Amino acid sequence: MSLQFIGIDPQTGDDESPTVWVDQEKGELIFQGWKAGPELEAECAALELPGHAVGIPDTEAVVRVPARMVDMIRKACDAVERADQVR
Numbered sequence: 001m002s003l004q005f006i007g008i009d010p011q012t013g014d015d016e017s018p019t020v021w022v023d024q025e026k027g028e029l030i031f032q033g034w035k036a037g038p039e040l041e042a043e044c045a046a047l048e049l050p051g052h053a054v055g056i057p058d059t060e061a062v063v064r065v066p067a068r069m070v071d072m073i074r075k076a077c078d079a080v081e082r083a084d085q086v087r
Contacts, residue, residue, distance in 0.1 A: 007072035020072045024083040033063035
């Protein structure tokens with residue numbers, strides 16, 4: 001896996017580190033964020049949307065990333081698009 005570090009929450013403390021990476025080989029965005037609490041996870045799991053199964057598969061997780069990281073996420077989107085053009 002070739003992870004490209006994009007950024008870390010600028011307001012991170014010693015015990016928290018929401019982070020954004022790009023996996024250039026797979027063309028994926030990677031997020032480390034806060035675990036969703038039971039209420040948020042249940043709300044997400046209960047949503048019925050077209051093309052989206054109800055529930056959260058065991059292979060997936062709900063994470064929270066602060067909105068102040070939007071610029072980093074945009075940078076990650078640009079990086080993964082560039083990597084996809086190379087592949």
